[in-house]
Amino acid sequence: xxxxxxxxxxxxxxxxxxxxxxxxxxxxxxxxxxxxxxxxxxxxxxxxxxxxxxxxxxxxxxxxxxxxxxxxxxxxxxxxxxxxxxxxxxxxxxxxxxxxxxxxxxxxxxxxxxxxxxxxxxxxxxxxxxxxxxxxxxxxxxxxxxxxxxxxxxxxxxxxxxxxxxxxxxxxxxxxxxxxxxxxxxxxxxxxxxxxxxxxxxxxxxxxxxxxxxxxxxxxxxxxxxxxxxxxxxxxxxxxxxxxxxxxxxxxxxxxxxxxxxxxxxxxxxxxxxxxxxxxxxxxxxxxxxxxxxxxxxxxxxxxxxxxxxxxxxxxxxxxxxxxxxxxxxxxxxxxxxxxxxxxxxxxxxxxxxxxxxxxxxxxxxxxxxxxxxxxxxxxxxxxxxxxxxxxxxxxxxxxxxxxxxxxxxxxxxxxxxxxxxxxxxxxxxxxxxxxxxxxxxxxxxxxxxxxxxxxxxxxxxxxxxxxxxxxxxxxxxxxxxxxxxxxxxxxxxxxxxxxxxxxxxxxxxxxxxxxxxxxxxxxxxxxxxxxxxxxxxxxxxxxxxxxxxxxxxxx
Amino acid sequence: xxxxxxxxxxxxxxxxxxxxxxxxxxxxxxxxxxxxxxxxxxxxxxxxxxxxxxxxxxxxxxxxxxxxxxxxxxxxxxxxxxxxxxxxxxxxxxxxxxxxxxxxxxxxxxxxxxxxxxxxxxxxxxxxxxxxxxxxxxxxxxxxxxxxxxxxxxxxxxxxxxxxxxxxxxxxxxxxxxxxxxxxxxxxxxxxxxxxxxxxxxxxxxxxxxxxxxxxxxxxxxxxxxxxxxxxxxxxxxxxxxxxxxxxxxxxxxxxxxxxxxxx
Numbered sequence: 001x002x003x004x005x006x007x008x009x010x011x012x013x014x015x016x017x018x019x020x021x022x023x024x025x026x027x028x029x030x031x032x033x034x035x036x037x038x039x040x041x042x043x044x045x046x047x048x049x050x051x052x053x054x055x056x057x058x059x060x061x062x063x064x065x066x067x068x069x070x071x072x073x074x075x076x077x078x079x080x081x082x083x084x085x086x087x088x089x090x091x092x093x094x095x096x097x098x099x100x101x102x103x104x105x106x107x108x109x110x111x112x113x114x115x116x117x118x119x120x121x122x123x124x125x126x127x128x129x130x131x132x133x134x135x136x137x138x139x140x141x142x143x144x145x146x147x148x149x150x151x152x153x154x155x156x157x158x159x160x161x162x163x164x165x166x167x168x169x170x171x172x173x174x175x176x177x178x179x180x181x182x183x184x185x186x187x188x189x190x191x192x193x194x195x196x197x198x199x200x201x202x203x204x205x206x207x208x209x210x211x212x213x214x215x216x217x218x219x220x221x222x223x224x225x226x227x228x229x230x231x232x233x234x235x236x237x238x239x240x241x242x243x244x245x246x247x248x249x250x251x252x253x254x255x256x257x258x259x260x261x262x263x264x265x266x267x268x269x270x271x272x273x274x275x276x277x278x279x280x281x282x283x284x285x286x287x288x289x290x291x292x293x294x295x296x297x298x299x300x301x302x303x304x305x306x307x308x309x310x311x312x313x314x315x316x317x318x319x320x321x322x323x324x325x326x327x328x329x330x331x332x333x334x335x336x337x338x339x340x341x342x343x344x345x346x347x348x349x350x351x352x353x354x355x356x357x358x359x360x361x362x363x364x365x366x367x368x369x370x371x372x373x374x375x376x377x378x379x380x381x382x383x384x385x386x387x388x389x390x391x392x393x394x395x396x397x398x399x400x401x402x403x404x405x406x407x408x409x410x411x412x413x414x415x416x417x418x419x420x421x422x423x424x425x426x427x428x429x430x431x432x433x434x435x436x437x438x439x440x441x442x443x444x445x446x447x448x449x450x451x452x453x454x455x456x457x458x459x460x461x462x463x464x465x466x467x468x469x470x471x472x473x474x475x476x477x478x479x480x481x482x483x484x485x486x487x488x489x490x491x492x493x494x495x496x497x498x499x500x501x502x503x504x505x506x507x508x509x510x511x512x513x514x515x516x517x518x519x520x521x522x523x524x525x526x527x528x529x530x531x532x533x534x535x536x537x538x539x540x541x542x543x544x545x546x547x548x549x550x551x552x553x554x555x556x
Numbered sequence: 557x558x559x560x561x562x563x564x565x566x567x568x569x570x571x572x573x574x575x576x577x578x579x580x581x582x583x584x585x586x587x588x589x590x591x592x593x594x595x596x597x598x599x600x601x602x603x604x605x606x607x608x609x610x611x612x613x614x615x616x617x618x619x620x621x622x623x624x625x626x627x628x629x630x631x632x633x634x635x636x637x638x639x640x641x642x643x644x645x646x647x648x649x650x651x652x653x654x655x656x657x658x659x660x661x662x663x664x665x666x667x668x669x670x671x672x673x674x675x676x677x678x679x680x681x682x683x684x685x686x687x688x689x690x691x692x693x694x695x696x697x698x699x700x701x702x703x704x705x706x707x708x709x710x711x712x713x714x715x716x717x718x719x720x721x722x723x724x725x726x727x728x729x730x731x732x733x734x735x736x737x738x739x740x741x742x743x744x745x746x747x748x749x750x751x752x753x754x755x756x757x758x759x760x761x762x763x764x765x766x767x768x769x770x771x772x773x774x775x776x777x778x779x780x781x782x783x784x785x786x787x788x789x790x791x792x793x794x795x796x797x798x799x800x801x802x803x804x805x806x807x808x809x810x811x812x813x814x815x816x817x818x819x820x
Contacts, residue, residue: 040816407794
């Protein structure tokens with residue numbers, strides 16, 4: 001197959017460009033990719049923020065590897081930080097101190113690395129929340145939601161392995177908890193711990209092993225998943241918020257080239273700048289305060305970085321005994337008695353496991369309950385999907401209660417309350433909080449939808465009170481414009497679908513269960529305004545009392 | 557003397573005389589001051605009159621809870637044998653007299669002057685042997701070893717007071733306060749007497765030299781400041797997480813809104 005290249009460049013640059021283009025076909029890619037349209041909304045940019053943080057992590061991390069020595073060999077610190085001079089510690093800790101105090105720009109780079117790690121996971125989380133609450137995970141994007149979830153887990157893994165590397169007191173305490181959780185796993189736990197630490201905790205192997213994971217495996221997996229994630233974004237095209245002219249079959253926005261390429265490039269440097277500014281001004285993880293790791297001391301205020309906090313919080317909330325009931329079970333076996341430490345095993349694995357399981361399964365759960373298998377490229381306003389928004393809020397509260405529990409000691413000292421009371425309250429909220437959040441959020445969503453209906457049918461309250469010739473008072477309502485009305489009336493409306501019989505006329509038990517959940521989710525519902533309703537409202541317009549008189553038209 | 561008398565009408569004579577006079581009075585004042593200071597140092601071993609005065613102060617301010625003879629009551633422990641250091645710490649930091657009953661006495665503005673505090677200490681010390689107020693020698697941070705003090709601190713103190721001495725929570729409303737800004741003497745006395753919920757670190761547990769090392773460590777990290785910038789209260793990852801979720805994400809969101817806004 002030969003293609004004749006008719007084009008002959010007249011300038012030197014042109015010839016060079018043509019040489020490259022005729023060999024790699026870049027112009028085709030630019031033509032294809034440069035014309036991709038991305039819709040404009042601030043909430044669409046958190047994924048981008050996470051990606052830029054990741055680039056920063058790679059850059060600053062590479063700098064740190066030039067100076068960091070991940071060895072647990074014992075050395076006596078002789079660097080320039082006086083309060084630790086002459087103290088024995090691991091080489092990892094000593095080289096971290098050297099990076100902080102004796103390498104030019106080292107402390108700044110350490111802080112850039114750590115702050116961008118925190119922002120990386122934070123923006124990832126906000127990105128996922130945006131995707132969830134707007135329903136962007138629906139067909140065809142279910143798999144990309146799963147890839148995103150795995151990316152979040154890999155982000156946590158990257159964070160945790162990195163957090164442990166300096167071998168300071170704080171990170172050592174964190175590893176000790178991991179050791180405890182491993183050992184709580186029945187039967188194989190002690191072996192897992194022995195394999196992971198290369199002997200008894202802390203051993204001399206764990207830091208180099210974590211280092212290999214932290215700088216090779218985990219980032220490689222993240223890059224791989226990131227590529228898959230972006231590839232799918234390009235394949236699926238970006239979702240958009242509903243609005244006039246925006247349909248399920250188009251994307252309204254700006255093309256990548258030149259607008260988005262410029263904006264995104266600029267945005268990278270903005271994120272870079274924000275993190276550099278924070279890192280220059282605000283201290284993070286001062287390992288010199290914590291001192292070298294030693295298994296005996298545990299400092300007050302020992303917490304993991306924020307993204308692991310919810311697991312730490314769950315551990316803090318779990319009681320060891322409940323009245324006379326102990327959560328530590330000794331199960332007799334022929335070879336002796338084995339211990340099942342539920343007070344560690346349950347909080348360490350169950351809440352996080354449940355959270356991620358529901359998160360990953362949610363697109364399929366929703367599809368099953370709503371029987372909605374259509375492609376969705378238009379996003380939901382959160383209020384227009386009360387069941388989903390309420391479930392999300394319940395999940396957020398469930399997470400946040402555990403998250404807050406990780407700082408129970410600081411809540412106690414800073415708000416002058418008893419630590420025990422904080423724990424009791426949070427234990428209560430652990431169970432009741434999600435239920436309250438679900439109920440409250442759904443009521444708020446339904447009320448907001450009712451308000452939308454009111455506005456569509458009766459217009460916006462103008463705040464002008466008119467007196468009729470008869471002397472009656474009424475408020476003037478201004479009709480909203482058609483664009484706004486379109487936004488308020490055209491939304492994806494889920495109804496309760498009763499149990500459907502299959503081809504043989506039989507209603508399966510699973511289908512009955514689905515119907516029950518569907519009823520729970522969609523029994524209370526505010527339907528979008530129909531054209532006939534709107535016409536009726538318009539016909540009756542012009543004589544509104546100060547108090548609304550059309551309440552009966554709202555529910556169902 | 558002739559040379560002097562010929563110059564007595566010199567324009568600067570009055571100035572010279574004034575300077576001479578100031579110099580003499582100044583030196584006399586310094587001399588007198590150092591003599592009285594020396595006297596004060598000698599009288600740290602209390603006189604009987606101090607003990608008597610302290611007893612009066614005790615009956616007026618402390619006996620309600622600690623009993624008329626410091627034997628203790630339902631509302632306060634016995635003070636026989638707690639030593640002068642305990643009184644000097646509790647009263648000197650304003651924790652005693654207690655503002656109200658609670659999980660632990662809180663620091664508040666000091667209620668007595670130095671003389672009254674030393675009289676009270678003398679009185680309580682006279683009731684039974686206990687830890688004495690430390691001398692200058694054991695508080696001299698120029699003689700301490702900050703690095704060793706740091707190790708002692710991390711092993712014995714950091715679990716309650718936080719590795720950066722920022723304080724921490726204990727059970728049921730009790731807490732370990734921050735050690736930033738606490739005087740050398742009070743840190744020493746706290747270790748020796750174990751005020752409120754703190755354990756006693758006696759001289760065989762942490763030797764006086766090690767106590768001085770701990771004080772040196774605390775004063776060194778206090779004087780060093782924070783190497784990396786704003787410390788966020790030295791509270792560790794919680795404060796850092798809070799910062800990135802509020803300030804960090806806040807700035808990011810402000811920029812995203814700016815970038816996606818366009819005049820329509």
